[in-house]
Amino acid sequence: MIKATHEAVMVDEVLENLVFKQNGKYVDCTFGAGGHSHEILKKIDRKGFLTSIEKDERATKNLPIEFRDDSRFKLINDSFSNLRMFFEVEEIDGILIDLGISSTQLDDPLRGFSFQSNGPLDMRIDTTKGKTAAEWINSASNQEIADVLWSLGQERASRRIALKICEFREKKSIESTKELADLIVSCVYKKTKKHPATNSFRAIRMFINNEIEELQKVLEAASYVLCCGGRLAVISFHSMEDRIVKRFFQGKDRIESKVKFEYMKDKFFKPTAKEISINPRSRSAILRVAEKVC
Numbered sequence: 001m002i003k004a005t006h007e008a009v010m011v012d013e014v015l016e017n018l019v020f021k022q023n024g025k026y027v028d029c030t031f032g033a034g035g036h037s038h039e040i041l042k043k044i045d046r047k048g049f050l051t052s053i054e055k056d057e058r059a060t061k062n063l064p065i066e067f068r069d070d071s072r073f074k075l076i077n078d079s080f081s082n083l084r085m086f087f088e089v090e091e092i093d094g095i096l097i098d099l100g101i102s103s104t105q106l107d108d109p110l111r112g113f114s115f116q117s118n119g120p121l122d123m124r125i126d127t128t129k130g131k132t133a134a135e136w137i138n139s140a141s142n143q144e145i146a147d148v149l150w151s152l153g154q155e156r157a158s159r160r161i162a163l164k165i166c167e168f169r170e171k172k173s174i175e176s177t178k179e180l181a182d183l184i185v186s187c188v189y190k191k192t193k194k195h196p197a198t199n200s201f202r203a204i205r206m207f208i209n210n211e212i213e214e215l216q217k218v219l220e221a222a223s224y225v226l227c228c229g230g231r232l233a234v235i236s237f238h239s240m241e242d243r244i245v246k247r248f249f250q251g252k253d254r255i256e257s258k259v260k261f262e263y264m265k266d267k268f269f270k271p272t273a274k275e276i277s278i279n280p281r282s283r284s285a286i287l288r289v290a291e292k293v294c
């Protein structure tokens with residue numbers, strides 16, 4: 001497993017609302033550094049079971065002994081959108097999806113997710129397949145780049161950045177996070193507290209990992225594998241993702257599922273001021289938990 005520097009978000013709220021049966025079967029779709037999985041295992045009893053899923057092979061290697069030795073735990077290295085391949089219909093009591101990437105991944109320059117440190121422009125969660133961000137950015141059309149930056153990053157300078165990228169790569173291909181971040185900085189004139197490359201880097205990461213489609217698929221799959229009264233908890237860090245979750249719970253924008261969900265008592269939870277002061281990266285998190293109604 002990657003060095004465990006990720007701080008799990010809204011742990012109390014997740015446990016309180018998701019883990020309602022101590023002998024239940026749970027799925028943590030985003031194992032990451034294992035923070036939520038660790039807490040779920042602490043709360044369930046001897047008859048309970050937790051399956052965790054993680055797309056990043058590196059996060060599943062060298063699993064700490066506490067997980068390896070626990071007969072109530074199983075880890076699957078796959079994408080959460082394949083949820084239905086692993087479970088029967090109405091088999092699971094609670095499912096957690098903690099979207100995005102972990103601090104461990106973000107802080108590792110070799111993964112290429114961050115504009116804060118220089119490294120190869122990769123950005124793939126699963127490094128064994130698919131195009132790297134560098135491969136995409138050096139081959140996509142001006143229009144395609146602008147569209148991704150606008151639709152997934154709401155980046156106002158999307159066209160200017162896309163043009164700059166295309167002009168730059170005529171001389172030299174873009175290979176590092178610093179090269180890309182510098183190009184973006186030179187196009188964004190309005191100075192705000194947020195780093196000018198924040199939106200573009202997030203948009204490219206979401207595109208490279210197909211994150212919106214993955215989310216739509218896992219919500220749909222979760223609606224089938226949850227038992228009646230089973231609960232689905234989703235933590236998102238971006239308004240676009242949260243909107244998808246909210247609309248899914250409302251029965252809108254579904255692929256084919258007709259399953260009904262009802263919120264617990266609160267429609268959503270936000271981290272407390274105390275949590276934000278301890279873990280500033282939690283500040284944009286929003287948790288929604290809903291129960292399958294049959």
Ligand SMILES: C[S@@+](CC[C@H](N)C(=O)[O-])C[C@H]1O[C@@H](n2cnc3c(N)ncnc32)[C@H](O)[C@@H]1O
Nearest residue numbers: 008030032033034035036055079080098101102
């Ligand atoms: C925010 S982190 C989860 C952190 C975790 N809850 C913890 O407490 O350590 C999100 C994790 O989900 C993984 N991930 C992202 N997309 C995925 C997908 N489609 N399928 C499975 N895992 C995914 C990422 O690799 C990352 O490790």
